[in-house]
């Protein structure tokens with residue numbers, strides 16, 4: 002398989018008052034990406050951050066900022082996030098039924114990597130047109146909890162979506178997000194996920210570096 006493991010601590014579980022030092026801490030512990038949860042209080046019942054925070058953090062790190070847009074109108078965020086220094090821009094298929102082609106085009110024009118996320122209740126077929134388009138997304142994010150909050154329980158039933166996607170698209174980046182940690186990573190890795198978002202299991206661990214390394218080893222072993 003051509004895909005490589007990407008371990009992405011979810012900064013939603015960090016101390017927001019010390020975001021830059023939390024980011025440095027995660028990179029020093031071995032993280033590949035920093036996962037940034039952008040929530041608008043409308044698509045999901047929580048409000049987190051937007052372009053100003055990404056811009057501030059970008060001044061302190063060169064790390065890949067993997068932005069997950071849990072927002073009703075993702076198109077409204079593309080230009081500001083691109084200018085702020087976001088690296089990846091993953092929008093929800095549920096929020097882009099009419100404009101996903103324009104979204105992908107604009108995300109790429111801003112120099113970001115486009116991804117599409119699917120909620121637990123959305124069927125996996127909905128992302129096929131976006132992956133198979135002439136101008137495709139480069140990552141699919143399979144939500145393994147209902148989006149909105151950290152610290153929820155992993156939904157093992159979502160692994161069937163990951164298996165289907167990995168079989169259909171052997172070299173696609175497939176990300177999983179929600180409830181990932183030492184007790185759930187093997188299920189996700191063996192299904193074919195290679196990008197792993199983990200919030201509470203990393204930030205809540207006495208030795209976060211050990212958890213990051215365990216997540217990576219599981220993905221490597223499964224390939």
Ligand SMILES: O=C(CO)[C@@H](O)[C@H](O)COP(=O)(O)O
Nearest residue numbers: 148149151152179180200201
């Ligand atoms: O997008 C989300 C929640 O909506 C996630 O990125 C969570 O922040 C992951 O947190 P844990 O489930 O790993 O604690």
